[in-house]
Amino acid sequence: MPEGPEIWRAAERIARALGSGPLVEVAFTLERLQHAEAMLLGATVVSVRPRGKALLTSFSTGHTLYTHNQLYGVWRVGKAGAVEKPTTRTLRVALQTSTGTARLFSATDVELWPTAEVHTHPFLARLGPDVLDPEVDEEVVLRRLEVFPKRRSRLGGLLLDQGFFCGVGNYLRAEILWSAGLHPARTLATLTDDDRRALTEALLSIPRASLRYRYARGPQRFTFAVFSRAGAPCPRCGDAVARIEDSGRRLYLCQTCQADPAVRSDGGARATVDKAGSTRRKRGPAPPTTAS
Ligand SMILES: [Zn+2]
Numbered sequence: 439m440p441e442g443p444e445i446w447r448a449a450e451r452i453a454r455a456l457g458s459g460p461l462v463e464v465a466f467t468l469e470r471l472q473h474a475e476a477m478l479l480g481a482t483v484v485s486v487r488p489r490g491k492a493l494l495t496s497f498s499t500g501h502t503l504y505t506h507n508q509l510y511g512v513w514r515v516g517k518a519g520a521v522e523k524p525t526t527r528t529l530r531v532a533l534q535t536s537t538g539t540a541r542l543f544s545a546t547d548v549e550l551w552p553t554a555e556v557h558t559h560p561f562l563a564r565l566g567p568d569v570l571d572p573e574v575d576e577e578v579v580l581r582r583l584e585v586f587p588k589r590r591s592r593l594g595g596l597l598l599d600q601g602f603f604c605g606v607g608n609y610l611r612a613e614i615l616w617s618a619g620l621h622p623a624r625t626l627a628t629l630t631d632d633d634r635r636a637l638t639e640a641l642l643s644i645p646r647a648s649l650r651y652r653y654a655r656g657p658q659r660f661t662f663a664v665f666s667r668a669g670a671p672c673p674r675c676g677d678a679v680a681r682i683e684d685s686g687r688r689l690y691l692c693q694t695c696q697a698d699p700a701v702r703s704d705g706g707a708r709a710t711v712d713k714a715g716s717t718r719r720k721r722g723p724a725p726p727t728t729a730s
Contacts, residue, residue: 442605455538463534490604511545594622594684
C-alpha cells in the first residue's frame with residue numbers, strides 16, 4: 439500500500455507528463471464518465487494533487503477527476519506515442535497531451551466533480567490534514583495534537599488513522615514515533631509540551647524527507663532508522679531495534695529511546711507492593727520528610 443510520499447511522487451510524475459499543453463486524447467472506459475470526454479478534450483491540466491491516498495487531477499474546465507487506487511489501481515506515465523508495455527490490467531482513464539500521457543489502470547474509484555465541490559467528497563471530507571501538503575505547517579500540526587478528540591487512543595493506531603493526519607502509513611508511523619522518541623502506547627492525553635513539539639517536527643520532517651530524498655544519492659538519502667531493521671542497532675543509542683505488532687501491523691521501535699509508558703522511567707516496573715506489605719517505588723512525589 440503506497441504511503442503519502444509515494445502518492446505525491448506519482449502526482450508529480452503525472453503533472454509533469456500532462457502539464458505542457460492541451461489534452462489531445464481523453465478516454466474513460468467507465469460508461470458513466472464517457473459523456474465528459476468531449477468536454478475535456480482541448481482543456482489543460484491545471485494541477486495534480488494528492489489528498490491522502492486519493493489523487494485530484496484538475497482541469498481548466500473547472501472539473502476535477504477524483505481517483506483512488508485502493509489496492510490495485512496504478513497510474514502509468516510516459517511520453518506521448520511511446521510503445522506501451524502489454525498489461526492484463528483494465529484501462530480506466532487515458533489522458534494525453536502532445537508530449538505526455540498518463541493512464542490509470544484497474545482503479546474502481548473514478549469520479550468527475552466540479553472543482554469547487556470536490557472537497558465535499560465523502561472520502562475527502564473525513565481526512566485530516568495531509569502531512570505532505572505545503573500549506574500544513576507547524577501551527578496546524580501542533581494545534582491538531584492539542585485539540586484532536588481521540589485523546590486516549592494509542593499513537594500507534596492513531597497515526598494510521600487518516601482522519602487524524604493523512605499520508606502516514608506503516609513505515610512512516612514507525613519512523614515518526616522513533617524520531618519523536620515516543621512509544622506507540624503513548625496517547626495524546628499523556629504528551630508533554632516537549633513531546634508535542636517533537637511529534638510535530640517528526641510529522642512534518644519525516645514524510646517530507648522521504649518524498650524528497652528516498653531515492654537521492656549520497657548522505658542526503660532518506661533511509662529507515664527502525665522500519666524493517668529488527669535486531670539492527672538503533673542509530674541514536676545503539677540498542678537493538680525491536681519488532682512488535684501494533685494495530686494489526688508490524689511496527690519497529692527502539693525500546694530504549696521510546697520508553698514504554700507502562701514501565702517507570704527509573705527502569706523499574708509499576709509501583710508494586712511486596713508480600714511483606716511495604717510499598718516499593720511509590721508513584722508520585724515522596725511524602726514530606728521532617729527536616730533534620
Ligand atoms: Zn535507541
